[in-house]
Amino acid sequence: MNKSSGRGRRAGAPDTREQILDAARRLFLANGYEGTTMRAVAGAADVDAALISYFFGSKRGLFGATLALTANPLEVARQELPGDLATLPERALTALLQAWDDPRTGEPLVAMLRGVVLDPGMSDLVREAMHGELLAHLAERLGGVEGGRRAALFGAQMGGLIFTRYLLRLEPIASMNSQEIVRMYAPALRAVLFGPHPGRAALPHTGRR
Amino acid sequence: MNKSSGRGRRAGAPDTREQILDAARRLFLANGYEGTTMRAVAGAADVDAALISYFFGSKRGLFGATLALTANPLEVARQELPGDLATLPERALTALLQAWDDPRTGEPLVAMLRGVVLDPGMSDLVREAMHGELLAHLAERLGGVEGGRRAALFGAQMGGLIFTRYLLRLEPIASMNSQEIVRMYAPALRAVLFGPHPGRAALPHTGRR
């Protein structure tokens, strides 16, 4: 009976905000962004739907808040940067795959990735995070104009792997074990980072060498 | 006049279906899937919104129908397969960039890509097209189990380039000219297609610091 009784603030100190966040997190992971309605979140948190707007402003705000408390993938990857450049491809790949293969951290990441494509604003956020926290450092270590480009193409390769393995689930990539991937993909990363590029003249064909 | 008089079939033989498709195509490209409402499409086609459901079943159906009449990117890429394997990276990259850089073909492709991430069913479609029309052939030419994996990783690299350049618009990739990209990226593709992979022992290695 204490249930649906009138309006006004509830007694005690129920951490409603956390409750909502928790319910939202579960539902977003289970049903995706579109598949999760604010009313459903409110229901799961046993709260009125208007409270979500009150606390988080909007559904996107709620989504952003749930993302904020999931492990940041770039954080993980950045820790691999300082080491020996020569072994960076293996280390970066290993760290990346580990983060995304573990459902605990991977599922939120996939959800976020979906959100990225959904919302242009989210896309800005990821782009800048990727540049500022990762590629800029890498570019600096590589040096010069070429360094910036090499770093970006490195990022493209990483992104491609994630996209095909976790979002598109393309076979056989999706079911290969991570060591196999590291072994086969690292040389390509290495080529972009350190490999010589063919002379400008050698465009259309493979050129000599 | 023929004006907005009552209900019932209109006189003559107006190809309403085409009108709707045309309007939908324009709006989807301009405003994206979410940003395009059925009522807006109906308005632009000068038709009642219910007609869309009548002809295409649902908004997704309409989206699918508009996609069906845009140039197929895989078709383009597949034409590059038969040639000399040694020059495949350059040829494939060039063809890919050309298709996506031209707004005329590229914009629909970006729209489709957004749709892919949006809808799991659409994702299946792309995955199978990519595998059946492209990677399977490439895998066969490369041969063996490794061939399948090399082909898939090749696809991942291509996908990564598209994702970062056209969807995420990561700099400096987004503003590099296509020749530059071909020059710098082709060696990496080559590494995945033909390069030797390090012996199994050398795996996470890094180990011997």
Add this chain to the structure above:
DNA sequence: GGATTTATTCATCACGGTTGAAATGGTGGG
């Protein structure tokens, strides 16, 4: 202990996709 701030519910809006019924033109069999 009153004023203010914070938290909560309720009622309601505007909008989006979808549906069912009614109306109207086209078409073919008799």
Add this chain to the structure above:
DNA sequence: CCCACCATTTCAACCGTGATGAATAAATCC
């Protein structure tokens, strides 16, 4: 030629969505 049937079209309504503003009650501050 007329009437039954089918295809097309509009209209009105439904239901679910995210969002907002007013009313209300507890907590907090001075």
